[in-house]
Amino acid sequence: MSASADRSGGCQCGAVRYRASGELGYPHLCHCRMCQKAAGNYFLPLAGVLRADFTLTRGEPKWFSSSDLVRRGFCAECGTPLFYDIxxxxxxxxxxxxxxxxxxxxxxxxxxxxxxxxxxxxxxALPVEPEPESSEREDTIASSNHQHPDHDTIQWPHGAAR
Known part of the structure; x- marks a missing residue:
């Protein structure tokens, strides 16, 4: 079990945001093929939060029933996988x-x-790419970043109501 805390999160574009209060149970890495496909990755890190301690704070996820028992929530705008729900x-x-x-x-x-x-x-054992000699690429990405910041905002994108 994870320590009890108030945690916020959401999708990459900021259209869907949530808050989880209390304990996050059984944080684990799932390697099943369904989770691999849902994440578009080699595994999916998950943890449970009681529904009573969970709140959507912005937007609504889109849902896909990956089986008769489980549905998966994601942002319909940017595609970020957010929830595994029974x-x-x-x-x-x-x-x-x-x-x-x-x-x-x-x-x-x-x-x-x-x-x-x-x-x-x-x-x-894989080689590690060297750090770039210039931060020009990183500076360009940072100055044109459309990703929601890693904290709650009153509105997003800035200056526009969603």
Whole structure:
């Protein structure tokens, strides 16, 4: 279990935002094929929060039923995966990468290891790209960044009501 805290999060464009109060239960990395496809990645980090401690603070997610038991919530504007939901459960799972401070929640387990990438153990041996000699590219990206900041805003994008 993760320590109890008030956490906010949302999608990349800021159209959908949420707040999770209280404890985040069972933070873990799911390696199942459905989570891989839903995340467009090799695994999906998730943690549960009680529905009573969960609030959408901006927008509404779009939902896709990935099975008869589970639906997945995402932003219809930018596509960010946000939720793994079992509608009958008293909790909803949030994607840990969508938290404003994803570093604050450390996974305690991994699941569905049969579909985990076989080469994960070799990642630390891969060469690391050198830091750029110039920050020109990073400065250009920063000055034209359309991504929602990692904190709640009254409105987004700035100067426009959503």
């Amino acid at each position: 509608p009958e459960a008293d909790f909803i799972n949030i994607t840990l990468g969508s938290l404003d401070d994803p570093q604050s929640v450390e996974p305690v387990a991994q699941s569905n290891m049969g579909t985990r990438m076989r080469w994960f153990d070799d990642l630390d």
